Amino acid sequence: MNKMYLPNYNLSITLLGGQSFSWHFDGENYFGSTQDRVIHIIDLGRNEILWQTYPQNNDENFIKKYFRLDVNYNQIIRKIQKDEHINTAMKTIPDIRILKQDFDLTLLSFILSSNNNIKAIRKSIRYLSENYGEKISIEGKNIFTFPKTNVIANLSIDDLKKSRIGYRAKFLKEAAQRLHNTNLKNHIENLDADDVKTELLTFNGIGDKVSDCIMVFSLMFDNITPLDVWAKKVFINLYGLDPKMKYNDMQSWINEYFEGFAAWAGQFLFEWVRIKS
DNA sequence: CTCCAGGTACTAA
């Protein structure tokens, strides 16, 4: 494995929190899956990790992009330290990061997240990967990639439902078919936030919150806070926003308040209220 | 057993 110096990076919350459902931790090893590879991480403590990629080994470029090692983290932290709530969150759960996950995987995963809880989503994605992903053996352990888009597109609704995803099976299949038949990623590459969102909202099963998650966790829109019930509660109860405020208006307020880093602030607040409850 | 959490699509006012 390769050693890397990785300061201010809360691996456990970042990989196992609400932004990715494709990682698991066995007490020593973090294993993460994409549609074509598996990442193995061991946290050595003292800001050091061991890492390896499979099947292509030593893919440092991938690691740098995926973990967003080029962000100026201290600058972000300085910008969002605005009040006692966020400061408490950052002190309680320090060093949360935002990943840049693959677009297809993120879109398909977050379709499963709607009206669902994190534990159940993880379980479903694990079923899907074990049944329809590719097996990669690492030190005697079998790890599975996330199923390829065209594989999901060609599964029957009934087969998809075996992964306990309920009525979302139809949305998942339709989305996979569309992703497979179009080059959406290229199409949205040069669009601004509003246009990307408009495009994502045309998918069945993708609404305001899920489209925001896709934009934040795979497209690096740092100025968006996905507003699920938890995030809304925070901003209504702690920041005094009107419960009747419209989704977009609430987002604009949050982003202005956190000076363009609403996504990062939102992660701290979200994970903080999640562990508190 | 019933009740509830969790976003989106759909329908009706």
Place this chain on the structure above:
DNA sequence: TTAGTACCTGGA
């Protein structure tokens, strides 16, 4: 434009 409701699963 807004309000209400069904959807599926797992856990209390």
